[in-house]
Amino acid sequence: MDQLLQHxxxxxxxxxxxxxxxxGLTLIFGIMRVVNFTHGxxxxxxxxxxxxxxxxxxVNFFVALALAVLAGIALGAILEIALLRRLKGTxxxxxxxxxxxxxxxLQNLEQFTWSGxxxxxxxxxxxxxxxxxPVSVSWNRLFVFAVAAxxxxxxxxxxxxxxxxxxxxxxxxxxxxxxxxxVDIDFIHTATFALGSGLAAAAGALLGPVFVVYPTMGDxxxxxxxxxxxxxxxxxxxxATVGGFILAFMEELGAAYVSSGFRDGMGFLLIIAxxxxxxxxxxxxxxxxx
Amino acid sequence: xxxxxxxxxxxxxxxxxxxxxxxxxxxxxxxxxxxIIAAMSLNLLLGYTGQLSLGHVAFFGIGAYxxxxxxxxxxxxxxxxxxxxxxxxxxxxxxxxxxxxxxxSGWVIGRISxxxxxxxxxxxxxxxxxxxxLIALNWVELTQGPMALNxxxxxxxxxxxxxxxxxxxxxxxxxxxxxxxxxxxxLIRRLVHSRAGRAMVALRxxxxxxxxxxxxxxxxxxxxxxxxxAMAGAAGVLYAHYVRIVDPxxxxxxxxVTMVIMVISGGKGTQAGxxxxxxxxxxxxxxxxxxxxxxxIQWVIYGVLMILIVHFLxxxxxxxxxxxxxxxxxxxxxx
Numbered sequence: 001m002d003q004l005l006q007h008x009x010x011x012x013x014x015x016x017x018x019x020x021x022x023x024g025l026t027l028i029f030g031i032m033r034v035v036n037f038t039h040g041x042x043x044x045x046x047x048x049x050x051x052x053x054x055x056x057x058x059v060n061f062f063v064a065l066a067l068a069v070l071a072g073i074a075l076g077a078i079l080e081i082a083l084l085r086r087l088k089g090t091x092x093x094x095x096x097x098x099x100x101x102x103x104x105x106l107q108n109l110e111q112f113t114w115s116g117x118x119x120x121x122x123x124x125x126x127x128x129x130x131x132x133x134p135v136s137v138s139w140n141r142l143f144v145f146a147v148a149a150x151x152x153x154x155x156x157x158x159x160x161x162x163x164x165x166x167x168x169x170x171x172x173x174x175x176x177x178x179x180x181x182x183v184d185i186d187f188i189h190t191a192t193f194a195l196g197s198g199l200a201a202a203a204g205a206l207l208g209p210v211f212v213v214y215p216t217m218g219d220x221x222x223x224x225x226x227x228x229x230x231x232x233x234x235x236x237x238x239x240a241t242v243g244g245f246i247l248a249f250m251e252e253l254g255a256a257y258v259s260s261g262f263r264d265g266m267g268f269l270l271i272i273a274x275x276x277x278x279x280x281x282x283x284x285x286x287x288x289x290x
Numbered sequence: 291x292x293x294x295x296x297x298x299x300x301x302x303x304x305x306x307x308x309x310x311x312x313x314x315x316x317x318x319x320x321x322x323x324x325x326i327i328a329a330m331s332l333n334l335l336l337g338y339t340g341q342l343s344l345g346h347v348a349f350f351g352i353g354a355y356x357x358x359x360x361x362x363x364x365x366x367x368x369x370x371x372x373x374x375x376x377x378x379x380x381x382x383x384x385x386x387x388x389x390x391x392x393x394x395s396g397w398v399i400g401r402i403s404x405x406x407x408x409x410x411x412x413x414x415x416x417x418x419x420x421x422x423x424l425i426a427l428n429w430v431e432l433t434q435g436p437m438a439l440n441x442x443x444x445x446x447x448x449x450x451x452x453x454x455x456x457x458x459x460x461x462x463x464x465x466x467x468x469x470x471x472x473x474x475x476x477l478i479r480r481l482v483h484s485r486a487g488r489a490m491v492a493l494r495x496x497x498x499x500x501x502x503x504x505x506x507x508x509x510x511x512x513x514x515x516x517x518x519x520a521m522a523g524a525a526g527v528l529y530a531h532y533v534r535i536v537d538p539x540x541x542x543x544x545x546x547v548t549m550v551i552m553v554i555s556g557g558k559g560t561q562a563g564x565x566x567x568x569x570x571x572x573x574x575x576x577x578x579x580x581x582x583x584x585x586x587i588q589w590v591i592y593g594v595l596m597i598l599i600v601h602f603l604x605x606x607x608x609x610x611x612x613x614x615x616x617x618x619x620x621x622x623x624x625x
Contacts (some may be wrong), residue, residue: 035409083597092409093342097554097600100547105593112586219543223420226413234409243583268417268424275406275414 241243
């Protein structure tokens with residue numbers, strides 16, 4: 001029982017970052033109709049920015065986190081303006097191929113710059129864990145969860161409460177009508193991609209210090225984000241949030257009670273199963289986001 | 291005239307090992323040929339039915355693993371007290387098993403994944419390849435996991451007392467690859483010019499319309515997937531018995547991407563497209579290596595090329611070249 005509790009706690013903390021990844025991806029797909037294969041690259045970019053700031057130029061850990069997220073937002077905006085803007089209106093396969101090209105180029109640039117050796121990042125947190133009765137959790141992971149939860153709440157507020165969020169939802173519902181109402185679609189697309197990218201970079205910057213940083217770390221993150229998004233239904237933020245936690249629980253329990261080798265396989269089995277039973281996802285809301 | 295030209299091309303290709311003495315160059319050609327077969331199989335799905343399968347490497351790997359395992363023999367516990375063992379079988383039989391098993395897995399994937407289309411279909415195929423890779427990595431008793439399957443026998447064909455052929459050396463493997471590639475080419479040609487091929491193109495162009503005139507969409511999609519998977523499996527089989535070592539890295543997503551780049555750059559939906567694209571992207575790595583360019587940068591160049599091709603040659607090289615040629619010779623008689 002204690003063991004189960006510990007697994008549940010681990011899953012809860014892991015789920016926060018999965019949800020973060022999923023929300024970014026689901027926003028980009030929902031609003032822009034782009035299957036974003038660079039999502040995992042933004043994740044590893046965030047982690048490498050964290051590494052660069054903390055370990056190479058000795059910036060404070062918390063400042064570095066903010067810088068990494070901002071760098072992710074900037075890179076996302078650049079990618080959207082440089083690659084996607086002129087492809088607007090083409091079919092989904094075309095943009096997918098462009099994003100795959102960008103992903104390969106970015107990942108190998110990373111490998112070229114930082115070499116393939118895994119890097120670790122020092123944290124300011126005490127190394128002894130916080131013990132709560134039968135379970136324990138490291139301070140670093142607790143911090144990760146808190147920040148992830150804050151970012152999820154922040155994105156939700158942005159989508160539901162602000163004018164920008166309203167414009168995003170309008171674009172999601174009907175692009176042409178939104179355009180007629182005076183919504184600047186180009187700007188909405190750039191903002192959406194930058195926001196999604198920033199969330200992915202935040203997930204990378206948060207998890208980089210927990211695990212290690214290496215160039216291909218984004219590949220699994222990408223695929224897991226796809227799993228989360230499909231689970232929740234494309235375009236649904238609550239769906240992505242719940243999906244993130246479900247995936248984390250499946251992985252944690254699968255690794256504990258089935259086989260640790262198939263931990264990362266859980267997500268894919270989940271995708272296949274979900275698409276067979278309920279292809280629109282658990283929380284399909286075809287016509288709206290938020 | 292056209293027939294003579296084709297024969298001349300084939301003669302030229304078949305003669306290469308006779309005058310090309312550089313064995314490394316021949317090796318590069320064999321590997322390129324194997325990838326061209328895989329790219330042709332992907333083109334059948336992507337180019338003719340319009341379905342982007344990003345899990346194609348799974349069929350390649352299944353073919354490679356199945357053929358290796360049957361030719362090496364294996365012992366595996368399916369349940370703790372249920373031991374299944376297989377004696378080593380002749381290589382030609384193993385190769386056949388590899389192709390058939392890859393085709394069968396294509397049937398299963400086709401049946402389950404053609405319930406969805408577009409982005410969902412892509413993600414299902416990616417997931418499938420990743421699950422297969424994890425199985426190859428973790429089912430150590432069967433696949434040796436990361437230790438890889440070693441000493442895979444090369445193909446030997448023998449009629450006792452008459453002739454014995456061993457495909458141990460590079461020229462023999464080159465001809466074997468060439469024969470399989472030509473067979474696949476002819477098969478795809480026959481298929482896409484048949485009723486089934488026209489049905490595939492119809493549903494690529496407009497699925498709703500194709501359904502309305504009575505085309506059983508799922509049936510033809512599954513047919514295309516089975517043929518395509520079996521061909522990718524054949525490429526994997528050739529790979530396994532030529533390189534003679536197979537590890538879980540054959541399932542890496544990057545190989546699927548290589549196949550996709552070959553098809554897209556050459557021109558999807560054309561027969562020559564995957565061959566042209568396959569030659570370019572099969573030989574390019576070695577040209578770049580000769581120019582002392584690091585592999586990371588080589589992949590960066592791949593990625594950038596892919597973006598540029600999609601931007602500037604969205605149909606691919608072969609259709610663009612064909613149009614340019616027709617524009618140059620306006621008096622050409624349309625056959």
